[in-house]
Amino acid sequence: MAISANIAPPAIELINVSRRFLSPTGKSLTALRSFNMTVGKGEFVAVVGPTGCGKSTTLNLVSGLARPTVGEVRVMGAPVTGIDPRIGFVFQSDALFPWRNVLDNVVAGPLFRGKAKEESYRVARDWLGRVGLTGFEHHYAHQLSGGMRKRVALAQTFINEPKILLMDEPFSSLDAQTRVIMHEELLRLWAEAGASVVFVTHDLEEAVALADRVYVLTRGPATVKSVYAIDLPRPRAVADIRYDERFIEYSRTIWNDLREEVRAGYPSAAAA
Numbered sequence: 001m002a003i004s005a006n007i008a009p010p011a012i013e014l015i016n017v018s019r020r021f022l023s024p025t026g027k028s029l030t031a032l033r034s035f036n037m038t039v040g041k042g043e044f045v046a047v048v049g050p051t052g053c054g055k056s057t058t059l060n061l062v063s064g065l066a067r068p069t070v071g072e073v074r075v076m077g078a079p080v081t082g083i084d085p086r087i088g089f090v091f092q093s094d095a096l097f098p099w100r101n102v103l104d105n106v107v108a109g110p111l112f113r114g115k116a117k118e119e120s121y122r123v124a125r126d127w128l129g130r131v132g133l134t135g136f137e138h139h140y141a142h143q144l145s146g147g148m149r150k151r152v153a154l155a156q157t158f159i160n161e162p163k164i165l166l167m168d169e170p171f172s173s174l175d176a177q178t179r180v181i182m183h184e185e186l187l188r189l190w191a192e193a194g195a196s197v198v199f200v201t202h203d204l205e206e207a208v209a210l211a212d213r214v215y216v217l218t219r220g221p222a223t224v225k226s227v228y229a230i231d232l233p234r235p236r237a238v239a240d241i242r243y244d245e246r247f248i249e250y251s252r253t254i255w256n257d258l259r260e261e262v263r264a265g266y267p268s269a270a271a272a
Helices: 055-063 102-112 117-130 146-158 176-193 204-210 245-271
Strands: 012-022 028-039 044-048 070-075 087-090 164-168 196-200 213-217 224-229
Touching: 012 055, 028 055, 028 196, 028 224, 044 055, 044 204, 055 070, 055 087, 055 164, 055 196, 087 146, 102 117, 102 146, 117 146, 146 176, 176 204, 204 245, 213 245, 224 245
Parallel strands: 044 196, 044 213, 087 164, 164 196
Antiparallel strands: 012 028, 012 070, 213 224
């Protein structure tokens, strides 16, 4: 059977990628080796692995913040050659400007991209409404709770209409209850936007609750050990799905796979 030339490429491809860099002491270190990953358009992929194995490096390669030493990284079918405006990045720590209020933080992206000021502020107010922060437009970061700051970060990112969303342990600093609320907020915004997501986390249950597929990485230098498709219905009520028997089974199975790498990698992580 002939394959149609019109089949759309994946949103993200890492093809036989290795990434090496020099440590402050001048030693060559390998973060990733023979690494392969594919993320479809609109797909939510979570990445789990031992501490220090190179999970965040995958995000840096996709975003263009780093280049592969060997192999190829492609976004929407084209090689990554620099920072791509179609990609949004949510970091572990807040990326809010402390001297700007909430509204001015959210509007910064559109203004930087050359959008009209009046329209940018209108859209920014709309996004603050979507994340439940109407009435907090003129507050500053230090006046907000951790969960509210994360809502600002989501509005900051989604206002730019990213086609790809990279998230590096974005909710790790939040308490368990706030984290569940943010999970459901993220899934709602993702469903509306249809973006492709790569979500790095140390929390296996978080990965299973959110993702379509979970990539398990080996201890560093990381390669892909296994990939699990998460066949749980959407939309997902994160607060309730953790009690689903299939959720529990996914978590148990993936943890049994991941545990070997965590135990094997612990001595080197402790030494580092």
